[in-house]
Amino acid sequence: MKKEIKIVLCAIFCFVNVINVLAQQKPAEISGVITQKKNYEITIVGKAEGKSFRAIQYLIDTATNKFSIVMPVLANTSYEMRVAVMKMGHRRLETDYVVNFPLKLVAGQKLNIALDEAAFKAKKGFIIAKQAAKFPMTQVSGKVVTSLKWAIDLSLEKVVEGRCQTIETYTIAKSDSTFNFNLPIQKEGLYYLSSARFKKRLYLKPNDQINLVFDYNTGVELSASKTTEANRLISEWERLINPLKLMSLEKKPDREAFSALYKPLQVKVSDFIRQVKTADPAFNSLFKVAVQMDNSLLALNMLLKSSTEKRGGYIYQSKNFLAVPDYYQQLLRDNSIKSGQILQLGEGYDYINLYARFCLNHLNENQKAQMGDAERVKLLMNAITNDSLKSFVLKAQLEELELNIANYSEFRDTFMPYQKYAKPSSVKQKYEAQLKTFIADTAFIGKSAADFILPDASGKMVSMKDFKGKVVLIDVWATWCGPCKAQIPFLKEVEEHYKGNNNVVFVGISLDAEKDKEKWLGMIKEKALEGVQLLDNVGDAFGRKYKMVAIPRFLLIDKRGNWAEVRCPLPENKEKLKGYIDRELSRSL
Numbered sequence: 351m352k353k354e355i356k357i358v359l360c361a362i363f364c365f366v367n368v369i370n371v372l373a374q375q376k377p378a379e380i381s382g383v384i385t386q387k388k389n390y391e392i393t394i395v396g397k398a399e400g401k402s403f404r405a406i407q408y409l410i411d412t413a414t415n416k417f418s419i420v421m422p423v424l425a426n427t428s429y430e431m432r433v434a435v436m437k438m439g440h441r442r443l444e445t446d447y448v449v450n451f452p453l454k455l456v457a458g459q460k461l462n463i464a465l466d467e468a469a470f471k472a473k474k475g476f477i478i479a480k481q482a483a484k485f486p487m488t489q490v491s492g493k494v495v496t497s498l499k500w501a502i503d504l505s506l507e508k509v510v511e512g513r514c515q516t517i518e519t520y521t522i523a524k525s526d527s528t529f530n531f532n533l534p535i536q537k538e539g540l541y542y543l544s545s546a547r548f549k550k551r552l553y554l555k556p557n558d559q560i561n562l563v564f565d566y567n568t569g570v571e572l573s574a575s576k577t578t579e580a581n582r583l584i585s586e587w588e589r590l591i592n593p594l595k596l597m598s599l600e601k602k603p604d605r606e607a608f609s610a611l612y613k614p615l616q617v618k619v620s621d622f623i624r625q626v627k628t629a630d631p632a633f634n635s636l637f638k639v640a641v642q643m644d645n646s647l648l649a650l651n652m653l654l655k656s657s658t659e660k661r662g663g664y665i666y667q668s669k670n671f672l673a674v675p676d677y678y679q680q681l682l683r684d685n686s687i688k689s690g691q692i693l694q695l696g697e698g699y700d701y702i703n704l705y706a707r708f709c710l711n712h713l714n715e716n717q718k719a720q721m722g723d724a725e726r727v728k729l730l731m732n733a734i735t736n737d738s739l740k741s742f743v744l745k746a747q748l749e750e751l752e753l754n755i756a757n758y759s760e761f762r763d764t765f766m767p768y769q770k771y772a773k774p775s776s777v778k779q780k781y782e783a784q785l786k787t788f789i790a791d792t793a794f795i796g797k798s799a800a801d802f803i804l805p806d807a808s809g810k811m812v813s814m815k816d817f818k819g820k821v822v823l824i825d826v827w828a829t830w831c832g833p834c835k836a837q838i839p840f841l842k843e844v845e846e847h848y849k850g851n852n853n854v855v856f857v858g859i860s861l862d863a864e865k866d867k868e869k870w871l872g873m874i875k876e877k878a879l880e881g882v883q884l885l886d887n888v889g890d891a892f893g894r895k896y897k898m899v900a901i902p903r904f905l906l907i908d909k910r911g912n913w914a915e916v917r918c919p920l921p922e923n924k925e926k927l928k929g930y931i932d933r934e935l936s937r938s939l
């Protein structure tokens with residue numbers, strides 16, 4: 351009898367599980383539009399057993415205002431839609447504000463949602479229709495083969511200016527392995543399935559229906575029940591280069607082992623390119639560029655990652671290409687890609703900038719070490735011949751040197767010669783944002799610096815007129831400023847370098863409040879601060895006049911008593927700072 355009861359209970363348990371699984375296999379479809387074309391993040395958040403989790407995240411940019419989400423609906427789970435309205439920050443998009451809407455979902459449901467940002471703050475921006483929206487859909491679904499025992503985020507990405515940009519992120523539950531993207535793709539081209547482990551290319555057109563199974567560790571396709579001729583070729587190419595791709599991703603690839611596989615591959619690459627003859631000429635042209643780029647990127651990544659240098663007894667990966675064999679020197683230059691189509695590939699931006707860096711490998715290490723930012727950018731820009739691609743070398747350098755460019759003079763010398771390449775909106779935006787940081791300083795450069803007087807540690811009033819005929823370096827700091835105190839050891843080294851030189855004066859101006867004078871005096875004694883130390887009560891006489899919104903800040907006055915620079919490199923960059931001081935010392939009155 352007990353055995354029979356166990357069998358019945360087991361059957362009931364299995365039946366309930368089957369019902370739950372079947373319920374989860376009927377996804378809900380949520381599609382619609384946002385009335386304003388801006389940047390948004392739509393997130394579907396689930397909550398079960400007191401815990402919240404992200405089910406889907408969908409990103410909308412100004413290229414479209416349509417969205418479509420397909421997701422499994424879990425039993426005993428409540429859902430809400432979070433819409434983040436984005437704005438452009440100093441460096442990247444940032445959240446402006448977020449609105450939340452409860453969402454009642456059932457398996458198999460189809461919702462058409464219209465979102466009106468103008469009414470978001472009043473919680474009136476959400477309208478639900480009965481039927482799904484009618485616009486062309488592209489479906490990418492399938493299964494991930496993985497041994498991982500936790501949830502996986504899988505994204506579908508589009509290409510924007512040679513970089514991948516997420517459209518939707520689908521969370522695959524740890525008890526599941528399937529995914530389903532159903533998107534309003536309006537433009538055919540290369541897209542990417544992306545995770546923490548891999549990026550897999552797909553060539554998609556409106557209304558395509560792709561179903562595939564792939565290995566989570568490598569992204570290599572294992573099978574496909576629905577695909578296209580273009581995607582079959584992409585998968586064939588992935589399998590061909592996968593062994594080399596895995597080697598190039600190693601922390602420090604073995605050059606000899608890589609070359610043993612890479613060199614024989616070159617004949618196969620040429621043969622493969624010749625066989626790209628689908629019925630779609632647009633795909634053929636783009637994919638041939640992709641194959642050429644992949645072949646070069648494999649070598650570039652391997653060469654850079656295997657370039658190491660010894661510093662202080664330790665081995666570090668170099669930022670430069672070192673000891674590049676003649677074989678790769680010739681091959682990479684012969685196969686350099688000049689076509690603007692490179693920007694239709696998600697790795698195109700990386701390729702352009704890696705290749706430009708590779709073109710500097712003819713310089714010896716001493717030359718590279720002594721090269722200034724302006725000279726380096728000039729060489730990188732000259733390494734690329736296509737004007738459209740130069741724009742994105744410029745953008746990469748604007749990003750890389752953002753914290754290194756100290757002032758308007760450096761920006762002028764480094765980037766202004768290439769202003770004509772700042773035409774694409776993203777490059778122009780980056781260029782103008784950096785320029786805006788420094789442009790206000792031009793109101794002071796060359797003007798008199800003798801218009802402020804401050805008390806020193808003994809209470810004596812000190813004017814900048816007192817130092818006319820000398821070069822003056824001013825350090826603006828405060829006792830409460832951690833980064834300011836971090837610069838003190840470096841500043842002492844700079845001061846030591848000029849010890850005995852009566853033509854240089856070091857002045858510290860503290861923005862501490864008058865009420866904290868004792869604390870300021872204590873810090874001068876504790877840190878053994880030398881030079882002339884002045885107190886500017888919360889910036890009343892100096893800090894506000896020169897718009898000191900962030901410290902530490904270093905300024906330089908020339909021998910005539912005029913501002914030479916109102917933003918100098920930090921003392922941690924000792925040689926660069928000394929170069930500024932030496933420049934002014936070398937000038938006559």
